[in-house]
Amino acid sequence: MKPVAFDYERPRDLAGAVKLLAGSSGAAKVMAGGQSLGPMLNLRLAQPQLVIDVRGIGELHAVSDANGSIVLGSCITHAAIEDGVIQDVTRGLMREVAANIAYRAVRNRGTIGGSMCHADPAADWVSVLPLLSAAALIEGPRGRREVDVEHFVTGAFSTVLEENEILVGVRIPKLSAAARWGHYKFCRKPGEFAEAIAAVLVDPDRNVCRAVIGATHSAPHVIEDAHFIAEGFDSERVLATVMAAGVGDDPYERQIHHTALKRAALRLNA
Amino acid sequence: MTSVHSRSGKGVGASLRRKEDARYLTGRGQFVADIRRPGMLEVAFVRSPIAHARITAIHKPRGLEDRVWVMQDLVGVKPIRAVSGLKGFKASDLWPLAKDKVRHVGETIAMCVGATRAEAEDVAAQVIVDYEELPAVVDTVGARTHPPALVHDEWGDNVFLETLYDDELAHVRQSAAICVRRHIRTARQSMAPLEGRGVLCEWIERLAQLEMYSSAQMPHINRAGLSDCLGLDQAAIRVIAPDVGGAFGYKGILLTEEICLAWLAQHLKRPVRWIEDRREQLTANANCREHDYDITLYADRDGHLLAIDCEATVDSGAYSLYPFSACLEAAQVGSILPGPYKMERYRCRTWSVATNKPGILPYRGVARTGVCFALEVALDAVAREAGKEPYEVRLANLVQPHEMPYDNITKKHFDSGDYPEAVRRAVAALDVAKWRARQKTGEADGRRIGIGVSVYCEQAAHGTSVYYGWGIPMVPGHEQCWARLSPDGMLELRIGAHSHGQSLETTLAQVAHETLGIDPANVRLVHGDTALTPYSTGTWGSRCMVMSGGAVATACKDIALRVKHIAGHLLGASPDELQLRDGEVGLERSDKRMTLAEVAHTWYRQPQLLPPDVHTSGLETVVGYKAKVDTGTFSYACHAVAIAVDTEIGHVEILDYVIAEDGGTLINPMVVDGQIYGGAAQGIGTALYEEMPYDSEGQPLASTLADYLLPGATEMPPLRILHMETPSPYTEFGQKGIGEGGAIAPPAAIVNAVNDALADLGVELTETPVTPRRLLAATEAAKATRLA
Amino acid sequence: MNKKIQLTVNGKAVSAEVEPRLQLADFLREHLLLTGTHLGCEHGVCGACTIELDGAPARSCIAYAVTCDGADVRTIEGFDEDIVMAELREAFSAEHALQCGYCTPGMLITARDIVTRLPHADEARIRKELAGNLCRCTGYVGIVRAIQKVIAERTDGSSPRVESAVIGAVKPPSGHIEDKRQRSVQPDRNVYGRPASELNGEGAKSKPAIARPEGSHEATAATGMPKPIAGAPATGKQTTMHQSFSIDHPVAKVWEFFGRLDEVALCLPGTSLRGMRTDDHVDTRIRIKVGPIVAEFEGSADAVRDPSSHSGTIQGSARDARSSSTTRGEIRYALQDEKGGAATRVEVDVGFTLTGPLAQFSRSSIVQDIAKRMTAAFVQNLEARLNQTSTGPKAVRAKPAPAAELNAGSLVVSVLWNRIKGFLRSLLGR
Structure with missing residues (x-):
């Protein structure tokens, strides 16, 4: 299992990367940590003509703190978040999420931006960042735009990114001191894909009570008003929500997603 | 035979550290993929993406025709044909490259070369094969009852072989107070050693000999098979198994790839190499374990077994593989199902069916894992009917120690052991009362507690009579050891079996130490090379410690006699009075002694000093060994487990796991524990994680290790091993084969515990693995039944 | 390059x-x-x-x-000069943490990372950190112990004695009777928090159904025998979906449309026509993009029609040369009068199979779901095109426009898709 031949470029700046992408007419693939793309290349499932390695772009490794939020460059690794090398403005949620992605050797290379762009419904950041009302910072030939993460993933393995755009980073609002969260991920083995992900966030100072159902078949399902989960678990309404998230037809999936939400809520109130 | 325990701390019974560790710890082991040859080409195969089809055309890519070979190109090469000697067996022809028809996904169709593996894969990707698709035979029982197609057109059905162990059951059926009937299945699995197969082949012009490095556990058998298919005499083939990264049965087979590469190396006069990748291992090459049982147990009111009636179907895949054939498992099922339990009547019909899946190989435990699962899960149902603790039903039915040696209902000859004691010890160590109390109280987190036991016996190192009876084309006879005390007093040993994790370099050195008093550090073992070692059927059936161990001991005794004879002459003592200890030979409490090196030096360099009647073969010998009774050793164990079941999400956590085991005399307890731990991990995989699913078209649905889940460190519970050591009366030191046992009992023990936890919900699982999906589905189904 | x-x-x-x-x-x-x-x-x-x-x-x-x-x-x-690695090697040998040795180099590198990065890791943490290193031989017992041992020695502050040669050294004999090594703290292995099980309260006293087969063993169909639970999700290939809709045009017109195979084929998203094209045969190309995977299935479809019953079948097959995967599909349709001839009821059955590497991944829990959506999309396009054809000018016939190329996003339309998805999410959920 060796990849088909591909060309390789490692641009030094965003403009260079965008230019390469624009000139590739869809046959190029951006690679950051390569932990998702690598297996697909090896299995010959992905056969791009050009791989654009964006790890050489300084801006993608930057962290900046501004206006009640923090911006993480796309190439920040899961391990850096897990280890607290990056300031955690989510009262431990992001550290917990990062620490449970795949395996350490993968977390050392895998990046938050790469994971978002890969848009795997079962991926952790894809599921949890919408809970935090994060935003995606996108660079393209026409400059920069910002999209709510909630709308960044449009479906499984599909995002709002145009073929010549690059995700520069994610903006994460800071939680207030009174904020509480509960997160639950069910997988058959540590490091395996999640069968269900649920997370609940209550931040009264910012008037937030949100929940998310992740590891769906498509984009994660955000519950804007999650009081029926956070305050007295309303099992019937949760069931309806699970159905609405598109994971309720199969009894097994219905059960595990329902349970995941229940346990996330329990942890919230622990 | 009394149990032998070394007093030196280095012989039998010592947890000697392994001699083989150093090279692996420094990354200097040498596996097939680590070997390169100048001018070597890499091979990739075109494999069938379809389970069942006629090949209508194969198009080689234009301009690359000289880098692609199909079956027609391999002139004179014969198919692999593994024929069982049992009556009624239908043979299959497995062509090294598919000829007219493909019968499973992954079957080799064309062979392609490149300077690198990537280039070889580039060529393979350009080969186009035209197919006429046929319905796929996928369902195990359906393959014989409602065949959608014939895997082998000329057979008329899809049955390799049917066997029957018949008995009259009418009376029992009428009189039995308890009758439980269950449909029990074990999933198809992949053995998944960490290293896959790999072959490097080179034609050595000087010797007119084909030299093959292969990641194999039975190199001599591979040579025999290669000779059959290639038409070369056996001496023209040398097979070398270098370091091998785990096997578990997976590497006990002659591969189509081996034949292809052998032909190619000879044809191209260039070294060629093929390294199996994980995708090939999972989707294309041999699987194991897929059994289906319709089993009925008859018992009296107290749970005493009266009879077993069973119909078992083993899914043997598309081809009979060499050398174990398609029928080893089913034939075993019929003869080993009753195991160590006593009963009046026994009837068992078995089928080995052909399907459009890869052929099967005997995986660690072979048929025993399935048999143990079927019987032990059904026995728990008997216990529930009888209102008894499951372990009580075992105690009521097991063979008693005073009955040893014991011939059971299928005439299996049990050599020794105290089976009830193993159960008692396991149950005591687990503390059943404690868990029952906790079960009653209930868990704070809502999970349900369950406990389960299972008992098995592992017939190992079984020899000529047994294998002849099973119809296997390879029947083992005497196992040989070549031994030489070299001029510097080092001992060289050569055996035809092979070690790929079993630690033979260490344990056989301990055996030599026991017999010859030589420091294990001064013993060197050569194995896995047909040119250097005596013929052997290889490593399988937990036989090495009994057979190779016996051969080494016998050879060393031979050497010892000759050493004493020479030393007696040189020391002026009677050879009978001499002792061998600490690398010396001499009289106890006397300065009349000399080193083995001095004796050896005399034989090789100063023959003028030798006694006139010295043995003319000197300090070099080849000796064969066969156990006094060759029906095998019976090691056994009781596994007892406590688990917690999370019925909301379907997860099973193992809280405590006890193994009370009797492997006879332990040569190296540390190594024995390692084998049991490793086997148990695989058994836990069978119970809870591992499954090679096929869809209705015969497409394998697990092609990566993210689909096929192997247990990791987090899936392994703390394991507690309790040893009993009842020596076998038939082996050199009383040792028994123990390599497979760990993998046999866990599925039964764990599923019994799950059923124990869920019994009051009306849930009973009878299929492996117990995945969250299966568990929740069963819980839901039981709930629906209760409500209805 | x-x-x-x-x-x-x-x-x-x-x-x-x-x-x-x-x-x-x-x-x-x-x-x-x-x-x-x-x-x-x-x-x-x-x-x-x-x-x-x-x-x-x-x-x-x-x-x-x-x-x-x-x-x-x-x-x-x-790592030959590395002290931590020397300690680990010594401990691995002492604890029998390797058998075949194949996983050992990777295992040691991970072990060294654990020891240096997490100097106080307990057994549970060690096991979790080892999750990304598989060993098929040892059951991880010796590996976990060896790492625990090195951590303990390093936290003791006592500089551990490292024997240069591991060969022939003797392990203390105490180990094998029973594992006396107490795990200092039995870690809370419950990874689920505190579920207040609802199911737990429903412990009705019911026993598993137990069958007593009458008569001979051959009566396998005896009812009540507990069967293995079909645990794996339905993986039945030949996934067939049924859809039914009504259209306000007479049967004759709709029947005429179904006779134009190219137009019907183009209702499958991502389909374009190539080469041959007659009313009962078309050569097609279906392009599907799913994340980094691009598949281009080239093949053909043939139609068989029965005017007497106003029903027909379209069968097609195609191959993606890049992945050597093939797909076969069948569309059956039947038309019936409705509203006294003013409308037509269209019954459509769509079935697919996929073979080859793209098919060979498990956990396709959404096969039915995806197939439904695919059929829905096809039917949607069919309806749209029927209306267009029926009402629009004949020119449409000459130049049928293909349905938008599938770029798995807003609409996910492929059976292969769910297989790939199962794989991707399993492997790459990182």
Whole structure:
């Protein structure tokens, strides 16, 4: 299992990367940590003509703190978040999420931006960042735009990114001191894909009570008003929500997603 | 035979550290993929993406025709044909490259070369094969009852072989107070050693000999098979198994790839190499374990077994593989199902069916894992009917120690052991009362507690009579050891079996130490090379410690006699009075002694000093060994487990796991524990994680290790091993084969515990693995039944 | 197309020209002959290829040599002078933490990372950190103990004695009777928090159904015998979906439309026509893009029609040359009068199979779901086109416009898709 031949470029700046992408007419693939793309290349499932390695772009490794939020460059690794090398403005949620992605050797290379762009419904950041009302910072030939993460993933393995755009980073609002969260991920083995992900966030100072159902078949399902989960678990309404998230037809999936939400809520109130 | 325990701390019974560790710890082991040859080409195969089809055309890519070979190109090469000697067996022809028809996904169709593996894969990707698709035979029982197609057109059905162990059951059926009937299945699995197969082949012009490095556990058998298919005499083939990264049965087979590469190396006069990748291992090459049982147990009111009636179907895949054939498992099922339990009547019909899946190989435990699962899960149902603790039903039915040696209902000859004691010890160590109390109280987190036991016996190192009876084309006879005390007093040993994790370099050195008093550090073992070692059927059936161990001991005794004879002459003592200890030979409490090196030096360099009647073969010998009774050793164990079941999400956590085991005399307890731990991990995989699913078209649905889940460190519970050591009366030191046992009992023990936890919900699982999906589905189904 | 790279491997400067597709592991093994790094899966799961890249463990199978320009790489061969590694090697041997030795180099590199990064890791943490390194021989017992041992020795502050030779050394005899080693703290292995089980309260006293077969064993169909639960999700290929809709046009017109195979074919998203095209045969190309995977199925479809019953069948097959995967599909349709001839009821059955590498992944829990959506999309396009055809000018016939190419996003339309998805999410949920 060796990849088909591909060309390789490692641009030094965003403009260079965008230019390469624009000139590739869809046959190029951006690679950051390569932990998702690598297996697909090896299995010959992905056969791009050009791989654009964006790890050489300084801006993608930057962290900046501004206006009640923090911006993480796309190439920040899961391990850096897990280890607290990056300031955690989510009262431990992001550290917990990062620490449970795949395996350490993968977390050392895998990046938050790469994971978002890969848009795997079962991926952790894809599921949890919408809970935090994060935003995606996108660079393209026409400059920069910002999209709510909630709308960044449009479906499984599909995002709002145009073929010549690059995700520069994610903006994460800071939680207030009174904020509480509960997160639950069910997988058959540590490091395996999640069968269900649920997370609940209550931040009264910012008037937030949100929940998310992740590891769906498509984009994660955000519950804007999650009081029926956070305050007295309303099992019937949760069931309806699970159905609405598109994971309720199969009894097994219905059960595990329902349970995941229940346990996330329990942890919230622990 | 009394149990032998070394007093030196280095012989039998010592947890000697392994001699083989150093090279692996420094990354200097040498596996097939680590070997390169100048001018070597890499091979990739075109494999069938379809389970069942006629090949209508194969198009080689234009301009690359000289880098692609199909079956027609391999002139004179014969198919692999593994024929069982049992009556009624239908043979299959497995062509090294598919000829007219493909019968499973992954079957080799064309062979392609490149300077690198990537280039070889580039060529393979350009080969186009035209197919006429046929319905796929996928369902195990359906393959014989409602065949959608014939895997082998000329057979008329899809049955390799049917066997029957018949008995009259009418009376029992009428009189039995308890009758439980269950449909029990074990999933198809992949053995998944960490290293896959790999072959490097080179034609050595000087010797007119084909030299093959292969990641194999039975190199001599591979040579025999290669000779059959290639038409070369056996001496023209040398097979070398270098370091091998785990096997578990997976590497006990002659591969189509081996034949292809052998032909190619000879044809191209260039070294060629093929390294199996994980995708090939999972989707294309041999699987194991897929059994289906319709089993009925008859018992009296107290749970005493009266009879077993069973119909078992083993899914043997598309081809009979060499050398174990398609029928080893089913034939075993019929003869080993009753195991160590006593009963009046026994009837068992078995089928080995052909399907459009890869052929099967005997995986660690072979048929025993399935048999143990079927019987032990059904026995728990008997216990529930009888209102008894499951372990009580075992105690009521097991063979008693005073009955040893014991011939059971299928005439299996049990050599020794105290089976009830193993159960008692396991149950005591687990503390059943404690868990029952906790079960009653209930868990704070809502999970349900369950406990389960299972008992098995592992017939190992079984020899000529047994294998002849099973119809296997390879029947083992005497196992040989070549031994030489070299001029510097080092001992060289050569055996035809092979070690790929079993630690033979260490344990056989301990055996030599026991017999010859030589420091294990001064013993060197050569194995896995047909040119250097005596013929052997290889490593399988937990036989090495009994057979190779016996051969080494016998050879060393031979050497010892000759050493004493020479030393007696040189020391002026009677050879009978001499002792061998600490690398010396001499009289106890006397300065009349000399080193083995001095004796050896005399034989090789100063023959003028030798006694006139010295043995003319000197300090070099080849000796064969066969156990006094060759029906095998019976090691056994009781596994007892406590688990917690999370019925909301379907997860099973193992809280405590006890193994009370009797492997006879332990040569190296540390190594024995390692084998049991490793086997148990695989058994836990069978119970809870591992499954090679096929869809209705015969497409394998697990092609990566993210689909096929192997247990990791987090899936392994703390394991507690309790040893009993009842020596076998038939082996050199009383040792028994123990390599497979760990993998046999866990599925039964764990599923019994799950059923124990869920019994009051009306849930009973009878299929492996117990995945969250299966568990929740069963819980839901039981709930629906209760409500209805 | 080769690229020049310069990097440090085990402390030595190395420069080379490499193909971009060359895995770092193959570069180390085949070019530098550092064969201690083993390949076990080549998709990042097993951990046998774990090396140290810029000071931290990484998979060398899914890293490419070209991406390591300027990097510092350390393989198992580069730790001969390392004290921590020496302690681990000693402990691995003492605790019998290796059998076949194949996973050992990767295992040691991960173990060293645990010991140095998490100097107080307990058993549970050690096990979790080892999740990305598979061992098939040892059951991890010796591995976990060895790491615990090294951690304990290092936290004791006592500088552990490292024996240079592991050969022939004797393990203390105490170990084998029973595991006396107490796990200092039995870790809370319940990873689920505190579920207040609802099911627990429903412990009705019911027993498993137990069948007593009457008569002979052959009566396998005896009812009540507990059957294995069909646990795997329905993987039945030949997934068939039924859809029914009504359209306000008479049967004759709709029947006429179904006679134009090219137009019907184009209702499948991503389909374009190529080569031959008659009313009962078309050559097609279906392009599907799913994340980084692009599949282009080329094949043909043939139609068989029965005017007497106003029903017909379209059968097609196609192959994606890149992945050697093939798909077969069948569309059956039947038309019936409705509203006294003013409208037509259209019954459509769509079935698919997929074979080859793209099909060979498990956990396709959404087969039915996806197939439904695919059929829905097809039917939607069919309806739209029927209306267009029925009402619009004949010109449509001459130049049928293909349905928008599928770029798995807003609408996910392929059966292969769910297989790929199962794989991707399992492997790459990172």
